[in-house]
Amino acid sequence: MHFKLIIAFISEDKTDKVLKTARERGATGATVINHARGEGLKPTKTFFGLSLETQRDVVLFLVEEHLSRKILESIAETGGFEEDAGAGIAFQVDVEDAIGISHQMRKLTQVVGDEI
Incomplete structure (x- = not known):
C-alpha cells in the first residue's frame, strides 16, 4: 500500500469543515497544527508595527494514494481555495515509507478495494 501526504493551509474558520469533508472522502485521520502564520502574494499589513494577518491551521493528512486526488480536490472545494484569494492552499507529496x-x-484495504 502506498501513501501520499496532503498538506493544507486553511483559514481557521474552515478547518472543521475541511476535516469532515476529508473523512467523508476516505481520510482516516489528520493532524492539525494551529495558529500558523504566512504570507501570500501580497505582504501582510501592519498597524503601528503590529501585524494584521489572519491565523491559519496547517492540516496534515496521510492518505492512501488511490484516494488522495479525490480528497485533495474535495478539501480545496470545501475550503474555497480557488474562489477566494487567501482562503488556503493544499498540495500532496509522495510518502516513501510510513510506520x-x-x-x-x-481499514483502508477494504475502502480502496471498493474504490478500485
Whole structure:
C-alpha cells in the first residue's frame, strides 16, 4: 500500500469543515497544527508595527494514494481555495515509507478495494 501526504493551509474558520469533508472522502485521520502564520502574494499589513494577518491551521493528512486526488480536490472545494484569494492552499507529496499505521491499513484495504 502506498501513501501520499496532503498538506493544507486553511483559514481557521474552515478547518472543521475541511476535516469532515476529508473523512467523508476516505481520510482516516489528520493532524492539525494551529495558529500558523504566512504570507501570500501580497505582504501582510501592519498597524503601528503590529501585524494584521489572519491565523491559519496547517492540516496534515496521510492518505492512501488511490484516494488522495479525490480528497485533495474535495478539501480545496470545501475550503474555497480557488474562489477566494487567501482562503488556503493544499498540495500532496509522495510518502516513501510510513510506520505506525497498521490499524489504518486494515481499514483502508477494504475502502480502496471498493474504490478500485
